Amino acid sequence: MLRNWFGLYDKLHPNTRTPELSINILSISSLYAWPGGTGYQAAKGGLAKAIWSLRAERKHLNEQATDEVKKQIGPSANVSSRYVGIYPDNVATGLIARAQQESLYQVQGAALPPEIVVQTIIQAIEGRGKFGEYDDVAILVNPNEPDTREPLMGVYLAFLPIDEETHEPDFSKRLLEKIADVDILK
Numbered sequence: 001m002l003r004n005w006f007g008l009y010d011k012l013h014p015n016t017r018t019p020e021l022s023i024n025i026l027s028i029s030s031l032y033a034w035p036g037g038t039g040y041q042a043a044k045g046g047l048a049k050a051i052w053s054l055r056a057e058r059k060h061l062n063e064q065a066t067d068e069v070k071k072q073i074g075p076s077a078n079v080s081s082r083y084v085g086i087y088p089d090n091v092a093t094g095l096i097a098r099a100q101q102e103s104l105y106q107v108q109g110a111a112l113p114p115e116i117v118v119q120t121i122i123q124a125i126e127g128r129g130k131f132g133e134y135d136d137v138a139i140l141v142n143p144n145e146p147d148t149r150e151p152l153m154g155v156y157l158a159f160l161p162i163d164e165e166t167h168e169p170d171f172s173k174r175l176l177e178k179i180a181d182v183d184i185l186k
Contacts, residue, residue, distance in 0.1 A: 027041070085169065086136075091112045
């Protein structure tokens with residue numbers, strides 16, 4: 001998969017060096033389902049699984065693959081790219097409102113202003129704050145406090161450690177950091 005991923009990159013950006021950082025805008029829907037969002041969730045979930053698989057493959061190549069396997073894979077066997085996943089909650093882009101016009105379901109809750117998502121992407125690119133330590137972050141509106149059902153009001157970054165066995169983000173061990181009050185929500 002790593003070879004195919006970077007083969008596509010090479011076709012789209014010939015004569016450009018392999019990226020050291022890949023920022024991927026996923027969705028909280030990759031981790032939690034909501035009625036009426038099946039197609040969207042499948043697409044975002046597929047991208048999330050691809051990122052998790054690329055991480056697993058990179059780790060295997062860096063730690064366990066033989067020289068013969070690396071030779072078969074070619075130049076992408078030595079890729080050290082970092083794959084960051086950003087999982088925003090509902091974003092006020094109009095997509096959900098349009099999708100709900102002919103749907104039997106309604107998405108509940110407030111939506112994030114797009115500026116918060118953009119600012120989070122910039123922090124990830126620059127590696128500021130906890131982005132140097134975590135590869136996955138969710139942007140949550142009024143999340144539950146870890147280990148309880150008590151809601152925390154506001155907008156939070158939830159830094160997600162990666163499970164060593166599955167290479168997936170471990171949402172149960174999230175580290176919350178408040179970034180905005182509820183009055184900025186749409």
